[in-house]
Amino acid sequence: MAHGEKFEVTILGGGLISWCHFGADPSASLNWGEVVMTQLNRARFVSTRFVLAMSAWALFGTVQVGTVQADAAPGRLARVHDHKGPDACDLVPPNRLQIADDGGTTRGGMNQVRFNQVLKAALTTYEPIFRNNGQKLILRGLWKSGDVNAHAYPGRDPIEVLERGGGSPELDLRFRRVDIYGGLARHPDMTADGLLMVICHEIGHHIGGMPAKFDSWGASNEGQSDYFAATKCMRKVLENVDNVAFLKRLPVDAGVRNRCTAAHSRNIKDSALCIRTSMAGLALAKVLSDLGAEGRVDFRTPDRSVVAQTDNAHPAAQCRLDTYFAGALCRVSHTKDMSFETPISGACVPERATNTAGARPNCWFNPKFYDRPELLTRL
Numbered sequence: 129m130a131h132g133e134k135f136e137v138t139i140l141g142g143g144l145i146s147w148c149h150f151g152a153d154p155s156a157s158l159n160w161g162e163v164v165m166t167q168l169n170r171a172r173f174v175s176t177r178f179v180l181a182m183s184a185w186a187l188f189g190t191v192q193v194g195t196v197q198a199d200a201a202p203g204r205l206a207r208v209h210d211h212k213g214p215d216a217c218d219l220v221p222p223n224r225l226q227i228a229d230d231g232g233t234t235r236g237g238m239n240q241v242r243f244n245q246v247l248k249a250a251l252t253t254y255e256p257i258f259r260n261n262g263q264k265l266i267l268r269g270l271w272k273s274g275d276v277n278a279h280a281y282p283g284r285d286p287i288e289v290l291e292r293g294g295g296s297p298e299l300d301l302r303f304r305r306v307d308i309y310g311g312l313a314r315h316p317d318m319t320a321d322g323l324l325m326v327i328c329h330e331i332g333h334h335i336g337g338m339p340a341k342f343d344s345w346g347a348s349n350e351g352q353s354d355y356f357a358a359t360k361c362m363r364k365v366l367e368n369v370d371n372v373a374f375l376k377r378l379p380v381d382a383g384v385r386n387r388c389t390a391a392h393s394r395n396i397k398d399s400a401l402c403i404r405t406s407m408a409g410l411a412l413a414k415v416l417s418d419l420g421a422e423g424r425v426d427f428r429t430p431d432r433s434v435v436a437q438t439d440n441a442h443p444a445a446q447c448r449l450d451t452y453f454a455g456a457l458c459r460v461s462h463t464k465d466m467s468f469e470t471p472i473s474g475a476c477v478p479e480r481a482t483n484t485a486g487a488r489p490n491c492w493f494n495p496k497f498y499d500r501p502e503l504l505t506r507l
């Protein structure tokens with residue numbers, strides 16, 4: 129596909145059927161067209177596996193084609209928002225802020241084209257992973273909505289369930305939903321990479337492992353979803369693009385550059401991904417700090433608080449930045465999954481000397497639970 133060429137992707141799912149446009153943004157200084165195309169090309173390599181998986185699904189009558197969903201009509205949006213379910217995990221605590229679409233590009237470089245590119249890249253990476261878990265990932269981009277938040281929740285389409293009957297939409301854990309609202313993307317501090325971190329956080333609620341909330345659907349807790357986002361998801365989505373070239377256009381904190389280079393043993397690609405992930409974390413932390421009126425967040429001023437027990441709720445913005453940074457520094461491969469059995473799997477653990485820098489920060493995580501993961505179920 130030629131640079132700048134537009135292409136269309138059929139968007140299906142959950143009773144909403146629409147078209148969405150993805151393609152290179154001529155004004156883009158970021159490489160999101162590259163990210164999307166890299167992931168689409170990668171998806172083709174696993175097509176054989178995909179066919180086998182689809183055949184298996186077909187036998188059971190549950191083939192899923194899925195899907196970034198585009199904006200629905202405003203009335204419908206409101207209903208979707210109202211019925212996301214009581215146990216939905218939010219990016220930030222509920223707020224009444226609205227940031228409307230003015231049709232332009234934000235200070236952080238966000239517009240509808242970029243928004244769709246970021247969602248598409250995340251979906252292309254994670255849809256097969258969910259499918260292999262026997263689940264369907266439904267990633268919904270609600271660009272027109274002014275809401276400043278994002279949600280993760282399980283279940284069938286809430287509207288479909290309400291209209292047809294069939295019980296609570298939360299009950300069917302095969303369907304894993306992520307809603308991203310346009311108002312959040314249009315926050316002036318938000319960037320495309322920051323938005324990817326948001327999506328990764330929401331995906332983390334579904335598959336991010338321990339510590340989990342052990343609510344009705346066992347979602348990974350807020351800090352862990354952040355940690356998963358930086359250690360696994362950002363790397364998986366961005367690993368095959370030229371992050372070294374990307375960083376030449378991105379202002380980078382000198383301390384971040386030094387620590388990423390040291391933590392990743394001067395491996396240029398890994399260091400670049402670490403830096404890019406850290407700066408994405410900073411963009412998102414600025415948004416979170418603004419929403420919570422928490423003041424400045426900075427890599428040089430980590431949250432030194434120590435929790436007496438692991439905190440499942442939303443940590444402070446500085447603490448969340450520390451988590452993104454730690455996740456970026458962690459050298460455990462993104463191919464080593466987190467686990468819902470123990471917080472050790474797939475993570476950097478201080479007791480293992482080489483992984484000290486990338487451990488979960490103690491401003492939300494209490495490390496005494498490394499050795500007694502069963503205690504986490506009672507938090």
Ligand SMILES: [Zn+2]
Binds near residue numbers: 217219330353
């Ligand atoms: Zn969350």
